[in-house]
Amino acid sequence: MNGQKHEVLVAGAGFSGLATTAALRRYGVRDVRLVEKGASYGSFWTNTYDRLALHSPWHGLPDDGGLVDRYPIFKTRLEVIDYLERYASRHELDQVAGFNETLLETEYLPSDHAYPW
Secondary structure: OOOOOOEEEEOOOHHHHHHHHHHHOOOOOOOEEEEEOOOOOOOOHHOOOOOOEEEEEHHHHHHOEEEEEHOOOOOEEHHHHHHHHHHHHHHHHHOEEEEEEOOOOOOOOOOOOOOOO
């Protein structure tokens, strides 16, 4: 990713990174890049022990199209991974995601774009 410039850079492809990237694209930001140090969406969940599960009942992302309803309230590690991958697919995040990338430095550049937020 050396020297690449993007209007918006999102670091991390976990719950927050996926939701943020999907929302930005929904609001019309096309030059957004999602950078993940690991090899996949929700990389943290792929490197933990098999019996790990969520202990809180709500972990759905905005605009998932009812996807969260396909899973039990307390999701297992593999269900979390599956949910994150399906969410990314629903929002076509593969188009803007990069994996196995380490973010070393960023620079804020003012933009002429006016967004609704």
